[in-house]
Amino acid sequence: MTSDMILPFYQALTEDVNALSAQVPALATDTLQDIRRKALERFSTIGLPTLKTEAWRYTNIQRYLKEFPYELLTTAAAVAEDVVNSTAIPELDCYRVVLVNGHLQADQSTLPEGKGITIGAMSANTTATGFVTYFNEQQHLAAESMAQLNTALFADGLYIELAANTVVDKPIHVVNVYSCTAHAFIQPRHLWVLNRNAAATIIETSIHPETATIAFANSVLETVVMENAELWHYNIQQGAESFREVHTTAAQQHKDSRYHHFNFTLPNTPFTRNNLSVALKGSHTETNLNGLYIASKHQHVDNHTFMDHIMPDCNSNELYKGVLLDSSNGVFTGKILVHQEAQKTNAFQQNNNLLLGTKADINSQPQLEIYADDVKCSHGFTAGQFSEESMFYLRSRGIGEDAAKALMVNAFSHDITDAVKVPALQHFLQEQIAEIMNN
Known part of the structure; x- marks a missing residue:
């Protein structure tokens, strides 16, 4: 491998992304194919992020995309049961959903049953009401070129819909397994819809068994939390030297809903970028975003959050903390936007960091953009070492x-x-x- 070599995969992304789209299986509906086509056109217009792209000014994704001769992978792979079992969280009583390269493995999953619960492959639910209504509906995705790339090229993912008044009795553990025999670029796409008064706890973990092959995942998750519904979402990113990831979550909340998101990024993955946006589309919502990132060696972790206060009388709290070891690098960009109609908004954001490596560093950009006059908003940032006392x-x-x-x-x-x-x-x-x- 030479660092200045232009690889076919990277060349296709920058010069002829249509060549990649031809490798993706067609999905069921003409509407979906039209959405794919428009996303492909938008990606071709926007292009890959560069250091001149404001939202990526501290993260050079092209360095990682050029790193290996990736192949676009649109299929699952056989994964041994002991690999799946190794992801179990001790003492956790839960349902289990196993995805391999974004494809549901029903025979290795234990799914909740009962009226009002739909859990299945995205490819099998493209005519479901929730899919037709909400797929690719969130405007925040339009500005993200990697999300547009996913929309154009994804093969499959996980679809969850809870009918009104449905409460899942125990957590759902979603196990994302990435398995490949050659360096692979993988694009799972997920949609979770909680209708009125529904409630669930969903825990995500990821595993890429250490091999000589590299998996680069560009995943997108859309979550919809309807009136008076509540979602607890935990995303645990367990590191691997042979894994790279761009993880995009776009959530929307409606009146009186509650959304709690936790992101834990652990050491060893060389490159992790998390995009998290929440659109507060109804009044009297509650949003809690919590993040902890621990980075080691030369690891690069970038957390980019966007809290979009659209309607009045909403509360949001965001706390992200980082521990940076060795020569690791962290990036945090947190934006709170308060629209003119969003009076009586209460929004808090804080980013705290411990720099424990002699060459570790952090770039943090807390941002407030406020167009309403009756609000309580604050943000802050700290970085330091251990107290000598x-x-x-x-x-x-x-x-x-x-x-x-x-x-x-x-x-x-x-x-x-x-x-x-x-x-x-x-x-x-x-x-x-x-x-x-x-x-």
């Missing part, structure tokens, strides 16, 4: 330096992990953090 206190009581650092990172991340409402998941995350800091 705290370290001295712990060391003077016989606690070793590594153990002291682990204790302080645990305390630093506590207000994120403590907000996790699934006890088994909370314990799992706390153990993961302790193991990272003790190694």
